[in-house]
Amino acid sequence: MKTAHMISFFVALLSVVNPIGALPMFMGLTKNLSKTQRKSMVRVCSIAVFVTLVISLFIGKKILSFFGISIGAFTVGGGILIFSMATSMINAKDVESKLTQDEMDDDSIREIGIVPLAIPLLAGPGAISTTIIYAQKLTSPIDWALSIPILLLAVLCIYIALINANTISEKVGQLGVNVTTRVMGLFLLAMSVEMITNGLASILPILKAQL
Numbered sequence: 001m002k003t004a005h006m007i008s009f010f011v012a013l014l015s016v017v018n019p020i021g022a023l024p025m026f027m028g029l030t031k032n033l034s035k036t037q038r039k040s041m042v043r044v045c046s047i048a049v050f051v052t053l054v055i056s057l058f059i060g061k062k063i064l065s066f067f068g069i070s071i072g073a074f075t076v077g078g079g080i081l082i083f084s085m086a087t088s089m090i091n092a093k094d095v096e097s098k099l100t101q102d103e104m105d106d107d108s109i110r111e112i113g114i115v116p117l118a119i120p121l122l123a124g125p126g127a128i129s130t131t132i133i134y135a136q137k138l139t140s141p142i143d144w145a146l147s148i149p150i151l152l153l154a155v156l157c158i159y160i161a162l163i164n165a166n167t168i169s170e171k172v173g174q175l176g177v178n179v180t181t182r183v184m185g186l187f188l189l190a191m192s193v194e195m196i197t198n199g200l201a202s203i204l205p206i207l208k209a210q211l
Helices: 003-017 023-029 035-066 071-090 106-122 125-135 141-163 165-203 205-210
Strands: none
Touching: 003 125, 003 141, 003 165, 023 106, 023 141, 023 165, 035 071, 035 106, 035 125, 035 141, 071 125, 071 165, 141 165
């Protein structure tokens, strides 16, 4: 996998998980939690995101084959999904939620760290689609090995953003969060169009000849 593809994968993945855009929901979910409980939730969330992406990277294609879905069709579907997510990001839509006092035990905190925080908010269909699609460009053991640090770097960005959620929100404000989300949305919008085009070219050879 070329360096350009690696950078493109990282940018696409970071844009689609959008940790900055997830801050409002995270702060709503953890409003009534202590600092220790927040750290625990962030740790569980980060691990869950990494595991989900690794599974998507290594056996995502096999899962598609099991259901009889071609890479071309999945690329088009994933591109459409990411296109939809990108338009929502450009509109900077927020989701508000929070834990109640009755949901503050350790088990519930860990569960919510996985669902809905890790899945589907961060490692949702868009991130899974992006990972599976880019996995098709891996052609050697070195490519596969280098893909792991990319996933780790993306997860590290998530961890840093969530663990410093209050500080980031205070520094950049809601306007800053919205601007960052919109910029990432623009990157995703362009990438989704490329995914859809490549997917259609794979499904319709005649279209590929015209590109």
